[in-house]
Amino acid sequence: MSEIKKKKTILSGMRPTGKLHLGHFVGALENWIKLQNEYQNYHLIADYHVLTTNLDSSMIYQDSIDMLIDWLAAGLDPEKSPMFRQSQIKEHTELHLIFSMLATVARLERNPTVKDQARDLHIENMTYGHLGYPVLQTADILLYKGDAVPVGEDQVPHIEISREIARRFNNQYGQTFPEPEPMLTQFSRLSGLDGNAKMSKSLGNSILLSDDRETVKARLRKAVTDPLKLRKNDPGRPEVCLVFSYHKKFNVEEINEIENGCRSGELGCVDCKLKCSSKISDFLDPIIERRKYFEANLDTVKDILKTGEEIGRNKARETMIEVREKMQIG
Ligand code: ATP
Ligand code: MG
Secondary structure, eight states: OOSOOOOOEEEEEEOOSSSOBHHHIIIIIHHHHHHTTTSEEEEEEOHHHHTTTOOOOTTHHHHHHHHHHHHHHHTOOTTTSOEEEGGGOTHHHHHHHHHHTSSOHHHHHTOHHHHHHHHHTTOSSOOHHHHTHHHHHHHHHHTTTOSEEEOOGGGHHHHHHHHHHHHHHHHHHOSOOOOOEEEOOTTSSOOOTTSOSSOOGGGTOOOBTTOOHHHHHHHHHTOOOOTTOOSTTSOOOGGGOHHHHHHHHHOGGGHHHHHHHHHHTOSOHHHHHHHHHHHHHHHHHHHHHHHHHHHHOHHHHHHHHHHHHHHHHHHHHHHHHHHHHHHTOO
């Protein structure tokens, strides 16, 4: 009868590995901000997940606060979207343990994202915890009964594993969890400045959300372009140019002009990059302004985290009570 449909739930997180870059924004954060009006959002600072690629934990707290500031500065609203740290809600590790019995080693070894990461970071002997990354991530999502997970393309194989685990749990112990769906943006894999298919902090090929105008300009100056466009007046091929792909996101108004100028050879790469960096900075400036506010009001940031963690913990406890009941444990 009721006209009010229950809002669907979103759960999505990021690893606090330093300040965020444009890839994080266009692949995920932008969608979180857009969808927080329609969905019940929960956002996770995946601090334990940092340990999969770096055992030095001394920066995790600072990086978590920095990332939270990036989220807030970009427009995530704490009134709508509780934000919390994985390490502060013990139910994540508890559900992870149960789920680890529902995922086979062979299945986890077939995960292409972990293979890419091992190659990019030269990891030869992967730990048990790293291989199990998607299992912990499944616990992160399903503790909040996430229906939808807005992420970048690299995360889609992980969500597939989450769906399988949810199905297995439900078949074994009775219907408990939704099978979460990934939600991609149009820019679900933003390339890095070096032409690598993924802009990534660890590959050093990124533009940060906190980079000022001079930095963006300098970073973009080094970006790869069409390798066949050698001189200013050579005709270029926008379809293979990295900078053009950035224009498509950050300079929609001038896209035809840029494309024609590049193809005809009238627009050289230097000018094209200047136009692009200026547009990216126009987009970043308000974020940087808001960042300053939060940096000057760290107590507010910590309060937001505290409140988010209380809300998250309550929801997580509720789910674990149900899980134990379904499993007839305790
Ligand atoms: P980095 O390698 O830069 O540290 P990451 O991949 O480790 O980044 P995660 O915490 O794993 O960061 O990812 C956070 C979210 O941002 C995920 O949804 C991921 O898909 C998305 N993301 C990260 N980089 C990109 C990118 N270059 N393009 C699109 N989405 C991205
Ligand atoms: Mg990653």
